[in-house]
Amino acid sequence: MTSAVHEQRQALGLRLRELRRDAGLTGRALAKLANWPESKISKLEYGRQTPTEDDLRTWCDYTQSGDQLPDLIATLRNIESAYMEWRRALGLGTRRKQKALSWIEHGTSQLRTYQPVVIPGLLQTPGYIEEVLGQMIRFYGIPNDLDEGVSARVERQRILRQGNRRFSFVIAEQALRTTVGDDSVMAGQLEHLLAAMSLPRLVIGVVPERFALDGPAINGFVMYDNRLVSVETVSAELSINQPREIALYGKLFAQLSDQAAYGEPARRLITAELEKRH
Secondary structure (H helix, E strand, O other): OOHHHHHHHHHHHHHHHHHHHHOOOOHHHHHHHHOOOHHHHHHHHOOOOOOOHHHHHHHHHHOOOHHHHHHHHHHHHHHHHHEEEHHHHOOOOHHHHHHHHHHHHHOOOEEEEEEOOOOOHHHOOHHHHHHHHHHHHHHHOOOOOHHHHHHHHHHHHHHHHOOOOEEEEEEEHHHHHOOOOOHHHHHHHHHHHHHHOOOOOEEEEEEOOOOOOOOOOOOOEEEEOOOEEEEEOOOEEEEEOOHHHHHHHHHHHHHHHHHOEOHHHHHHHHHHHHHHHO
16 A cells, blocks of 8 residues: 555544544543444544545544544545545456546546556557456456456547657566467567657667666656556555655656667567567
């Protein structure tokens, strides 16, 4: 869980503690009124446990602070949205997730993406997309809407040719080598990547396999302007909107960009892998 999520949960706990004290109640007294273990009060107040909406309603009832409930619930929902388990995010299939990403992308002027293992979604071929989404469906046991998901991701890619948005993609050389599907799928994907390098307002850099790591070990991430960073882990997707944390990702992206090869050197790296796939 990100430090932003932890900090928001601590801030919510502090507000709950203030409401209890303003009501003149001890933790023990509130626990007795609510029929809760005393330990639950301290866990909620110190951010070690996330309250439910029912917990907040009970808290406000016994602290006579019902006017604070809407703000408390809004805060809680913001915390919950910052950490979204994949089973929950993809519970209705892959198509809906692609539509949600499209909505965010259309509200973005500058999109920066780093991927260490696979080709970024906006640069994937239909064959590559089918393999990636198919693996997600099988791994997470979510509804199988593969055809709809592939179509929705392909539709998302139209944004690369629309408007005045700027796109910066930095991928590790490993992403060129990771076999998704088979050699035929990979050959088509690498050829598509070479063609995409000629698109205006789009920059593709490749970080060579042997580069000097000058920062923390990292997962892939996407930056939407300077307002949101999306980070994918095995279990969940993290949505980061704290300016301090976004600045760290901006710094890291700049460092990775400095390590990347562009133009003809990047083409040579892609072409070398493409030749192995034919």
